Amino acid sequence: LISDILDLSKIESGTVSVDAEEIYFQNLVDRVARPFQHEAENRSLDFGVVLDPTLGRSLVTDSKRLQQVLKNLLSNAFKFTENGGVRLEVVAADSGWSQGHPVLSQAPMVVAFRVSDTGIGIPLEKQRIIFEAFQQADASTSRRYGGTGLGLAISRELATLLGGEIHLRSVPGEGSSFTLYLPLAYSGAVTARPQNQMARPERPGIQLQRPPAVERVPDDRDTIEDGDDVLMIVEDDTHYARIVANLAKEQGLKVLVAHTGGEALEMAKNFRPTAISLDVFLPDMLGWTVLSRLKQDPQLRHIPVQMLTLDEDRQHGLARGAFDFISKPTEANDLSGAINRVMEYSKPRKRRLLVVEDDPAERLSIRELIH
Ligand SMILES: Nc1ncnc2c1ncn2[C@@H]1O[C@H](COP(=O)(O)OP(=O)(O)OP(=O)(O)O)[C@@H](O)[C@H]1O
Numbered sequence: 001l002i003s004d005i006l007d008l009s010k011i012e013s014g015t016v017s018v019d020a021e022e023i024y025f026q027n028l029v030d031r032v033a034r035p036f037q038h039e040a041e042n043r044s045l046d047f048g049v050v051l052d053p054t055l056g057r058s059l060v061t062d063s064k065r066l067q068q069v070l071k072n073l074l075s076n077a078f079k080f081t082e083n084g085g086v087r088l089e090v091v092a093a094d095s096g097w098s099q100g101h102p103v104l105s106q107a108p109m110v111v112a113f114r115v116s117d118t119g120i121g122i123p124l125e126k127q128r129i130i131f132e133a134f135q136q137a138d139a140s141t142s143r144r145y146g147g148t149g150l151g152l153a154i155s156r157e158l159a160t161l162l163g164g165e166i167h168l169r170s171v172p173g174e175g176s177s178f179t180l181y182l183p184l185a186y187s188g189a190v191t192a193r194p195q196n197q198m199a200r201p202e203r204p205g206i207q208l209q210r211p212p213a214v215e216r217v218p219d220d221r222d223t224i225e226d227g228d229d230v231l232m233i234v235e236d237d238t239h240y241a242r243i244v245a246n247l248a249k250e251q252g253l254k255v256l257v258a259h260t261g262g263e264a265l266e267m268a269k270n271f272r273p274t275a276i277s278l279d280v281f282l283p284d285m286l287g288w289t290v291l292s293r294l295k296q297d298p299q300l301r302h303i304p305v306q307m308l309t310l311d312e313d314r315q316h317g318l319a320r321g322a323f324d325f326i327s328k329p330t331e332a333n334d335l336s337g338a339i340n341r342v343m344e345y346s347k348p349r350k351r352r353l354l355v356v357e358d359d360p361a362e363r364l365s366i367r368e369l370i371h
């Protein structure tokens, strides 16, 4: 446990370096699959390994980290599968990752590592949460299957570190399939952030770029203080933005209004709002892009985001880490309810972790890490 926690906190803090080297697909696949072959035989499960012949012979990435992700995915697949089997496929991919992904959409070639199983599956509403640290699909998981819920959190961070991402499809009772997309040649992590972001940045309220010639909805950017509850509204329709802003103010919140995705990302960094309400159709980029950038930034990804849109594609938002999803235009009542929900969700919740560890030194370091 301690090494997993250490690993996760190191990756999240950006202190892990990537050792990119050339790796032969065949060697990689042999190495990660071998330990599971015995398990498959012992438990009478099928275990298929497929290597796409149209792929070249090798890729360039961090071998140790890639193996770590694949082992995590394979060990989950075996753990949660009673009958049927598990499959590892390595194929050339030309789609499947998030639209506008900053690395994958620029990569000349993308490899998909897919681990599928015929196991218990994961309910839709749990598909997002299981990628968070210490989260399992339900309370009975650790009793029945053991584990602490760190494998996927680490895997997700590693995928980002290697310039890729993990997608999940699952049907309860039928099975799951986790796909890791990586560029064929490592070219940097998904977000190249400066390392010294631990300190809260100043709030340069005046340096924000305001696009000219757009009517702006007045907001509270010049009067926000520490401790204020702040809702950031990302909306290019000024009429609608004004309605939401007024409702939020009636509920005692301060508001920030961004009219473009670029402005929203900039303001999120500078002001760290308590919650965000995000429209899908923005002049400069899709709300989905804003959402994934927010979720890829360790400083911002805890902020609950409510997608506010005419678009009915609910699953799309939830899979990308949106907290909630409402369709517009809605009644003023529904809207205040929605604002309440997202603000309520952002309140600090007590999370408890029982640490069972007999070594006092390790106990202490776990406490310090998690605190
Ligand atoms: N292939 C799968 N089939 C069904 N459920 C899965 C699968 N993979 C993950 N899950 C669900 O996601 C949860 C989180 O997975 P994760 O790997 O992070 O933790 P864990 O396996 O429970 O513990 P750890 O990996 O720390 O030993 C699991 O507890 C399980 O509920």
Ligand SMILES: [Mg+2]
Pocket (backbone or CB within 6 Å): 072, 075, 076, 147, 150, 151, 152
């Ligand atoms: Mg696991």
